[in-house]
Amino acid sequence: MDAVTRRRRAACAVFDPVLSEDDLLAALWMQHDTMSGDAVSDIIRYVDAVAGRFAIDPATRKRLYEGLHRALRLPDDDLPIDPWPAMLAVRPAAPPRASAPRAPVAAPWPAAAAPVYEPPYQPGYPAAYPPPYQPAFQAPYQSPGQPVYQQSPYQPPPDPAYPGYSPPYPTPPGGASVAPGYPAAPPGFVPAPPGFAPQLQTPAPLVNPQLAAPAPEVAAPAAVVEPAAPVGAPSVDTSVWTPDSGVPPEQAVFAELIASIAADIAQTHSREFDDWRTSWLVLLEREKPVSPLRAQLVAACKQLTPDQTPADRRRSWRLALSAQQLAGQVHQLYVALCEALGPVDADHVLNRAVKLVEQTPAARLYSPRKLM
Secondary structure, X not given: OOHHHHHHHHHHHHHOOOOOHHHHHHHHHHHHHHOOOOOHHHHHHHHHHHHHHHOOXXXXXXXXHHHHHHHOOOOHHHOOOOOHHHHHHHXXXXXXXXXXXXXXXXXXXXXXXXXXXXXXXOOOOOOOOOOOOOOOOOOOOOOOOOOOOOOOOOOOOOOOOOOOOOOOOOOOOOOOOOOOOOOOOOOOOOOOOOOXXXXXXXXXXXXXXXXXXXXXXXXXXXXXXXXXXXXXOOOOOOOOOOHHHOOOHHHHHHHHHHHHHHHHHHHHOHHHHHHHHHHHHHHXXXXXXXOHHHHHHHHHHHOOOOOOOHHHHHHHOOOOOOHHHHHHHHHHHHHHHHHHHOHHHHHHHHHHHHHHHOOXXXXXXXXXXXXX
């Protein structure tokens, strides 16, 4: 079975309970014209088009998404017969499109002819082009009355002291001819002997003695070795309960539970920390009768802050109360948690704290679940 027939049979199986016969055939023709694949996007696009045309409600539309997606993967025997004959009875298939005649194509422009190389003009050879224009020589313009410059034919006689030299100007009468560029020697000048070459002395460079003197070397200071700190015994956290601490295990478990709950709220619900403390204070202040024990509870509750250390929390909440009184305080603590965080988050915080406290040494003797 080809993919088109499978899509047609699957759509018939899905839309038959929803649409009438005429609307079903119209929906099948919509699929034939628009749906070209079995992808989820194709299914959603086709179902949305059918639902928009035939006013199908959103709930039914969601069922049609899943139904068509599932029907496309059913075996052939589980699908209805092909509705193609019924579709052709309503609207015959479009005949194949005839190929339209092609429009006449204009002839291309003729290609430009390649340039023909012409050698440059040379005298004595036949040229393809006439020689370049050369204007006839014309004498420079001369206004009337202006003297015409002509080179003087006079040439001075050669100087007997320097044969072959012709000065540009004649030697004045009574003057001595001098070679060009060499002035007359002063009186008493003694010429240098043949082969003498003067020796040029290069002046010594100027040196600043302050800059030239090497800087004195400064010895690096010796490293100061500090004596090692004496190794003492490691600090012991006295807030952690031990069997020989003299504190009943139920009081130690209560203090560990309060410290774990405060640390959890500071980490996961930091914005609601003040709300939880305020709700707990209101419940503590409503207790009657007024006693030093209630004042101690109120003072410990006021000291609760997000940045308080676990050791300080354990010390401040290790109270001399009985197991029944400690269970009552845990109940008020849970009520304050519900008011600040809600019942769901309050249960989560309390369960996490109980699991942490169960790993402490005091919980082996007194389980924190006894205080719930």
